[in-house]
Amino acid sequence: MMSDLNTASPTDIAAAGVSSALARAIALWQPYRCWDDLLLVSEIDEIVIDQLRQGGFEIGKPNDAAWVVPKPFKLSAA
Numbered sequence: 001m002m003s004d005l006n007t008a009s010p011t012d013i014a015a016a017g018v019s020s021a022l023a024r025a026i027a028l029w030q031p032y033r034c035w036d037d038l039l040l041v042s043e044i045d046e047i048v049i050d051q052l053r054q055g056g057f058e059i060g061k062p063n064d065a066a067w068v069v070p071k072p073f074k075l076s077a078a
Contacts, residue, residue, distance in 0.1 A: 002058045003056055004058060004059070005052060005059055006030050006032060007030070010023040011023070015055065016052050016057060017051045018048055018052070025041055026038065032059050034059055035049050041072070042074040043074070
């Protein structure tokens with residue numbers, strides 16, 4: 001069963017095998033139009049995207065009115 005990454009909670013995202021801090025960052029920048037949008041979030045690379053895909057996530061059609069291009073950022077150590 002596929003889950004939409006655009007509506008997933010940080011807990012759901014972390015269940016795919018990514019760190020909880022990265023899962024929060026992914027959820028913070030929802031919605032995404034395509035997998036490449038995730039590459040704008042620091043610490044995300046093709047390996048993380050493969051983890052999410054293998055974890056049962058897909059990118060659903062976002063609400064265009066709410067969509068904003070994510071800005072690159074780095075996760076803090078805090």
